Amino acid sequence: MNIFYALLPENILVLALLLFPMIEVLKLKSKALPLTAFLLATVGALAVLAIHYQQALEVTLFYGHYQVSPNLQAIKFLLTFSLLPILLLREQIFIGHYKYYFLLLALLYGSMVMISSGSFITLFVGLALLSIPLFPLILNGPIQKESSESAIKYIIIDSTLTALFLLGIAFIYFASGKMDLTIISSDNVLYRFGCLLLLLSLFIKLAIVPFHPWSPDVYEGCDNRILYILSVTVKATIVFVLWKIFANTANFLNYPWQAIIITLSIASILVGNLSLIKQTSIKRFFAYSSIAHMGYITLILVVTNVSIETIAIIIFAYFAIYSISMLLCLLPLGNLLASADQLSLLEQFHQRSSTRSSFLSFGLLSLAGIPPFPGFWIKIVIMGYLIKCDYTLVAVIAFLASYIGIYPYFKVMGGQFFGAIKH
């Protein structure tokens, strides 16, 4: 199989990435050009990914460092697709600006490398490619002071977790002498410690409790498109990477990781939902909501008695639904977030714009997991698999924790129609 063909989606992105500096060099002032290039690159990548999936293309490249398989192509399809809605999220900054699309494509390239990685080295390269473009993207937030604070916080946290990740890889390599993801488990203490570091560094990126406090601060400075990317595209990539590690290393689960994952996931659901209650800022609200939602999806990683494909499908569906719910919340807000970021802005929103407030209500109800909105059905599926795997108590606790979330979501939703509750 031709290497170029197997890497075609990535190559298209690289091509576009090379094209963007040319626009700057040639001083092409056309406003539509960057957008067109971005659209062409993403749609081209989507088309190629679909064709690869259709052909059931399955190859291993670069001595096992890079994998291409139908499942992975489908995941990449979702990630690429999840970038597109940001074109609908309107804010004044960045329109027609080539750097913006350049950084987005670079980010997408990073997440594709991560998904396709066959070894820890590629994984690390992908993680770096995913993280670095986000720094300037966050930096260009609506309020300069806040966004620079956010960006600095983000880069510090990110470099820390990258270092931890690298240390984890080093330990694993030291213990097993291997770099590929199909590591043989060993009882070596260093090996275990390496695995733990790997897991925790990815959890930092996912903002799982207790590694979450950076995320509301970072979200606060972003514009709502980056907020969407941070909570959907980036987090989906990390969850799929976790899934990949767990799926490839069957013995990984023999260690007490399950206990760690369950504890931290339940803690994030609880902390995320409890913190939602007292939020006054819209972006921090979505940050905590995202923390709680990552708690649900990481719970699915401990389910062992179903095939790994099933778990991938659940993660896939979860992020599809989560991104739809987030979009239902973010799209109606429109330019509201550009000027100020107070939940009190949403009071009497219904009187100002009834259609937009209805869609926002649907989004919030879906995030809260109220039937018949899609957020409810996917939670049911996760809980069902947990109970099927004899984690009945975990599922019940997760349910009760999601109950806490009902209050804040209803509060924000009700606030649009009849004002907020006075404390």
Place this chain on the structure above:
Amino acid sequence: MFKFTLGLSLFLPLILLLLPSQKERVVAWVNMGIQLLLLALFFTMLTNSELCEFSFTLSESLGLHYHLLIDEFNKYLILLTALIFPLVTYASIDFIKTEKKLFHLMLALSYLLIVQTFLAQNLLFFYAFWECSIVPMFFIIGIWGGGNRLLATYKFVLFTALGSILMLAAILFLVVANYKISGVFTFELQPLLRLQETLPLSAQRWAFLAFAFAFMIKIPVPPFHTWLPYAHVEAPAPGSMLLAAILLKMGAYGFIKFVLFLFPAVVEEWRLPLMAIFVLGALYGSALAFVQNDIKKIVAYSSIGHMGILMLGLVTPSESAISGAMLSMLGHGLTSAALFYSIGLLYERLHTRDLFHFGELATTMPRFSLLFFLITLSAMAVPPTLGFASEFFIFLGAISYSLKMVITSNHYLFIAVSGAAMLTILLGTLYSLRLVKYLLWGKKSEASLLRAGVRDLNLGECSVFTVLLLFIFVLGIYPQFIIESFKLAIKGLSIS
């Protein structure tokens, strides 16, 4: 015809959504017209006693069927819903002043959700509609409610959602347990009924607790009742009518349809404590109703009392008690709707709900007084009203069962509980007479003198009462055909 009726109720919110929001009258009359049409459709369907079933398979492997069925248990509740809703809609034309279109939309939505909840035979769909029916009520109380409405809405949502989330956990547990035992993954109620033989009793107890908790919050049974007075006091009059007449019945319906059928062994085991809880709750509610000064709270607490007696009937293993309880659902639905409607009328005219601000309404509003008195007779369980008929059957069943327990196993606690339950009739008479006395005849207070020129009921308002009273008296005099149809239905329950 069943499909058409369901489709019409499904499209009712959409039809209303498409109407222009400036033409509020049109929206109201279209809403009411379609609801009356639905009433007629449901009525003809149920009198023809054809099999009304609809099933659509969503996922065979997950056992998800969108399965709706009219059976003996939801038949009369559907009719009650179809009857009460046009009245609520009519009441809202006068009582709701702002955002009228949105209100009618919410009414249509809750119509749809309540009917689907009653009809659903698939546990997941039952849960989904049950949980979703919170949302319109949340808006009804929140947007059109009184001064303290925010607390009321959040109390309502949080209490109800807590119960339903536990119920959802129990549903999943049952489904997975069934999968492990029989290898079939299904959310359908019918196959899950077999679990009562296969599931160990300890597991059944937990599932029972989760289900019963959800329904006891909705009914409500003290100590889970605290949301109800708030919700009733703050809700607008149509909202209160809806809440008391239909939403509370959803809890009782769920109890009979799911708890009694899924866990008969646990009910059998815990019969005495259950009866005691319900009777204590009824006594507590009735006693509190006696000391309230807000007339809406009196009726709200009396609801707790009546629902407690209803639940006593449901857990008593006797045909007459269970059919009495089913009759009581209709009786309480009609009576409380009428009571909340009259309170709404009074508040509309006098802008107060304090019991001592009224007085001598018998002279200023004679038509209202007569109708209100007749309604109170039903609340007091005086023959020949439906209130009497239903409670008579409940007590008949409860006392005869208790006596049987005394004779067969020398068990005196049952008779004590049933005897205590009789006290609620006394308390009910006391608070109802107090209400009537201060409202209709009480000493003319200084405040009430100012209101000498208050307007009596007009034809439309009278006709709402007339419809409700007609059913209360007709069914009170001749409850036999409903009792008979229930007796056939509860053959499935193993009643000694």
